[in-house]
Amino acid sequence: MPTPDGFTPFTGVVAVDGPSGSGKSTVSRRLAAALHARYLDTGAMYRAVTLAVLRAEVDPSDAVGVLRVLADTKLDIGTDPAEPGINLNGEPVGREIRTERVTAAVSEVSAIPGVRSVLIAQQRELAADGGIVIEGRDITTVVAPDADVRVLLTASAAARAARRGSETGTSAAEQQRAMRRRDERDARTTSFLDAADHGVLVLDSTELGIDEVVDRLLREVHLRVYGPVRR
Numbered sequence: 001m002p003t004p005d006g007f008t009p010f011t012g013v014v015a016v017d018g019p020s021g022s023g024k025s026t027v028s029r030r031l032a033a034a035l036h037a038r039y040l041d042t043g044a045m046y047r048a049v050t051l052a053v054l055r056a057e058v059d060p061s062d063a064v065g066v067l068r069v070l071a072d073t074k075l076d077i078g079t080d081p082a083e084p085g086i087n088l089n090g091e092p093v094g095r096e097i098r099t100e101r102v103t104a105a106v107s108e109v110s111a112i113p114g115v116r117s118v119l120i121a122q123q124r125e126l127a128a129d130g131g132i133v134i135e136g137r138d139i140t141t142v143v144a145p146d147a148d149v150r151v152l153l154t155a156s157a158a159a160r161a162a163r164r165g166s167e168t169g170t171s172a173a174e175q176q177r178a179m180r181r182r183d184e185r186d187a188r189t190t191s192f193l194d195a196a197d198h199g200v201l202v203l204d205s206t207e208l209g210i211d212e213v214v215d216r217l218l219r220e221v222h223l224r225v226y227g228p229v230r231r
Contacts, residue, residue: 010035012148012225013127014217016135021160022153023205023213028135029081030214035133035221038079040126042136042143044086045119046110047097048075052088053109054101060108067114075122079132140200149221150200153213159206 014031018024025041032039050060052073058065078085085094096102109115123143127134134143140150201220205213 010037011130013130013144014133014149014221015139015144015147016151016153017137017140018153022155024135024153026210027153027213028133031217032081032133034218038132039081039084040079040132040134041084042123042134044097045075045077047102047106048086048088048093049073049115050102050106050109051093051097054105060105063112066109066112070115070118149224151217152200152202154202154204156206
């Protein structure tokens with residue numbers, strides 16, 4: 001990243017929260033690449049555990065059964081923003097964790113306190129060395145509350161639905177209903193939308209393109225980590 005005295009690799013932590021369809025994954029990956037930093041998709045970790053639960057034919061609401069599966073599950077998550085990927089017990093599952101079957105069950109699995117405790121500990125361990133952009137839910141308030149830069153990326157319900165619909169090939173109306181259900185389920189266990197009450201930068205991406213959002217965050221990182229640019 002350019003600094004007043006030349007290029008200095010980013011060694012801090014950027015935490016990005018946001019609801020589904022806010023653009024946080026794409027933005028976070030591009031931001032990490034621009035900073036020459038690592039990238040961590042925490043949602044992929046919950047999805048991989050959910051996939052393991054479904055494969056084991058365990059009810060996602062069965063906390064005891066889910067934790068038993070988790071104890072026998074090994075996750076390896078890539079942090080290269082160009083090729084993040086995730087392995088479940090040695091098997092690449094990056095595509096399978098994005099299926100509707102997993103999407104429908106992930107909120108129940110991630111609501112189990114024991115699951116959250118284990119994965120949050122792993123996420124904090126990955127963040128400990130710095131030089132990373134972490135995205136998901138409750139990142140700014142729970143996983144990395146002391147991050148150098150904390151951002152809540154939002155967008156209108158219509159914009160979020162349209163974006164997700166273009167990715168999945170489904171109608172915006174159908175996506176809006178699905179996202180409303182997902183938001184309601186997530187609200188039972190996460191509080192990332194309250195992040196603005198804790199000094200987190202709120203950035204509405206409804207009218208912004210991805211490049212505009214990334215540029216805005218690059219400026220924020222520069223300001224908070226390196227200070228104002230001297231002219």
